[in-house]
Amino acid sequence: MTAKVSFFRVGNGDMTLITLQSGRTILIDCNIRAAADDPNDETADVASQLRARLRRDDADRLYVDAMILSHPDADHCRGLEKHFHLGPIADYDADGDKIIIREMWSSPMVFRRACRSHTLCNDAKAWNREAKRRVKVFKDEGACKANERVRIMGEDEDGKTDELAGILVKIDEVTWEIDGSSEDLFEARLLAPLSKSEDEEEEEALSKNDSSIIIQFSLASEQGSDPVLFLSGGDAEVGIWERLWNRKSSTPKHLAYDLLQTPHHCSWHSLSWDSWSDYGEDAEVSEDARNALGQARSGAKIVASCKPIQDDDCDPPCVRAKREYEDILDEVNGEFVCVGDDGPEPLEYEIGRGGLTLLKAAATRRGPTLIGVTPQGHG
Numbered sequence: 001m002t003a004k005v006s007f008f009r010v011g012n013g014d015m016t017l018i019t020l021q022s023g024r025t026i027l028i029d030c031n032i033r034a035a036a037d038d039p040n041d042e043t044a045d046v047a048s049q050l051r052a053r054l055r056r057d058d059a060d061r062l063y064v065d066a067m068i069l070s071h072p073d074a075d076h077c078r079g080l081e082k083h084f085h086l087g088p089i090a091d092y093d094a095d096g097d098k099i100i101i102r103e104m105w106s107s108p109m110v111f112r113r114a115c116r117s118h119t120l121c122n123d124a125k126a127w128n129r130e131a132k133r134r135v136k137v138f139k140d141e142g143a144c145k146a147n148e149r150v151r152i153m154g155e156d157e158d159g160k161t162d163e164l165a166g167i168l169v170k171i172d173e174v175t176w177e178i179d180g181s182s183e184d185l186f187e188a189r190l191l192a193p194l195s196k197s198e199d200e201e202e203e204e205a206l207s208k209n210d211s212s213i214i215i216q217f218s219l220a221s222e223q224g225s226d227p228v229l230f231l232s233g234g235d236a237e238v239g240i241w242e243r244l245w246n247r248k249s250s251t252p253k254h255l256a257y258d259l260l261q262t263p264h265h266c267s268w269h270s271l272s273w274d275s276w277s278d279y280g281e282d283a284e285v286s287e288d289a290r291n292a293l294g295q296a297r298s299g300a301k302i303v304a305s306c307k308p309i310q311d312d313d314c315d316p317p318c319v320r321a322k323r324e325y326e327d328i329l330d331e332v333n334g335e336f337v338c339v340g341d342d343g344p345e346p347l348e349y350e351i352g353r354g355g356l357t358l359l360k361a362a363a364t365r366r367g368p369t370l371i372g373v374t375p376q377g378h379g
Contacts, residue, residue: 002221003185003351004359005230005259006053008046009343010036012265012306012316013075015046016232017053017064017346021185021221024065024178025054028232032079044344047083054099061092063100063147065179070234071107071212072124080123086130089147103149103179105169106131108156109193109211138167149179153213154193172254185227187218189254192236194243212236212263214244216254225353229297231257235264238273241289248292255295258356259349262325263293265306266338267316271324276315285324293328300334301356303347307340 001023008015013031020026027050035043054062067084070076080086085098092100106127120128134150144150144167152168155161161168169175174189176182192214212234220227233241241263248254268276271290274283296302302325306317315321317338326336339347348359 003219003228005219005349005351007261007303007305007339007347008049009044009339009346010046010075010305011340013078014070014234014261014265014305015050016261016305017050018217018219018230019053020178020183020219022183023055024183026178027064027067029068029070029076029234030079030083031075031077032083037079037082042344046346047079049346051099057100059094061094061100062097063102066103066105066151067101068105068153068213068215069107069124069127070232072120072127073235074121074123076234077121077123077127081126086126087133089145100147102147103144103151104131104134105151105153105213107153107193107211107213108160109154135164135167139163142166144180151175153190185220185223187227189216189218190214191216191244191248191254192233192240194240212240214240216257219351221351222353226355228258228351228356229256230259230261231255232261233263233270235267237264237267237269238271238286238289241270241292242286245288245292252291252295255292256297257295258297258300260293260296260300260302260325262302262304262306262321265316266304266309266318266321266325268318268321269315271321276318276320277313280313281320283320290324290328293325296328296332296334298332298334299355300329300332301349302329302334302336304336304338304340306338309338309340 001021003021004019006017010031014029015031016028018026032047033043035041036046051062054064056062083099085092085100131150134148137148138144150167152161152164154171169190171190174187176187193211214233214236217230218227219230263270272283272285276283304317309317309319309322311319322336329336350357350359
């Protein structure tokens with residue numbers, strides 16, 4: 001099969017499914033609102049859409065091979081307890097038919113910063129409990145159990161992850177493994193959350209958003225074909241993108257992308273320190289943040305996971321941020337797309353030898369329409 005990236009229409013929130021050439025799946029965040037579960041509501045039924053894209057194991061249980069929580073905001077983990085099995089796999093309730101998370105990709109740093117100034121929702125607390133439970137199993141038994149794996153994304157402070165080498169992915173490391181085994185035609189480079197700043201004032205200013213997991217994925221469907229680079233950054237704001245550019249300006253290929261999911265739902269705060277509502281057109285763009293988010297390759301697509309973008313004072317989404325992304329794409333003959341437009345089926349890109357192909361909704365019974373071009377090499 002061909003690799004695919006599916007962006008579910010969840011309003012101002014993130015819910016993205018990567019399906020690899022092998023059929024294995026990686027879910028980045030979830031935002032399954034109560035209205036989406038109501039058959040009498042027109043909100044897209046993203047839970048059913050997700051389930052239709054997943055496989056079942058030999059025990060007829062739905063599963064994702066890996067799930068990443070970029071950070072613990074409600075619009076990134078809403079619906080977790082209702083739709084996913086949490087706890088020992090031995091306690092799985094077949095009648096409930098919840099989705100198994102075979103491997104969690106979780107960051108302790110993001111929860112540390114979140115708890116300092118942010119009240120976690122119940123779904124976020126549930127994720128944190130389950131991740132800690134799986135880590136404890138690893139510590140006690142020296143290995144993870146099947147269907148209960150966990151990977152720690154980034155080192156924690158004060159050496160708290162020093163004993164977790166077997167499940168730890170450090171910043172700038174590239175992993176080829178999912179659920180305990182290597183995967184062909186796949187790479188994931190961890191770029192953030194960045195470690196604790198030595199500057200106490202700078203560290204104190206960092207929020208849960210600034211600890212978002214940022215990953216550059218490399219995805220291909222055929223041996224020998226150029227991979228598509230997909231950059232996912234949660235809700236990371238301007239300060240983190242500035243720090244990333246300071247670290248990566250000499251190796252900008254680590255920030256390159258053919259497909260970018262705009263951080264924080266096309267928020268102006270990922271590109272500027274100035275408030276859009278306060279300064280309007282006088283708000284200044286951070287050059288370093290724009291450089292970090294501006295490494296688009298030829299024919300790149302930038303996808304905003306948000307409600308429809310209006311020319312108003314809202315943020316997010318912010319019309320000025322949209323214009324900045326469109327300016328970035330003008331230089332590479334790319335395209336900006338908002339997930340909130342159209343629907344209700346997910347916005348999906350297939351990854352083939354010709355690059356990115358936008359797939360029409362299955363209900364239209366029409367074939368794919370090629371909108372991409374062959375990506376350039378890594379350079």
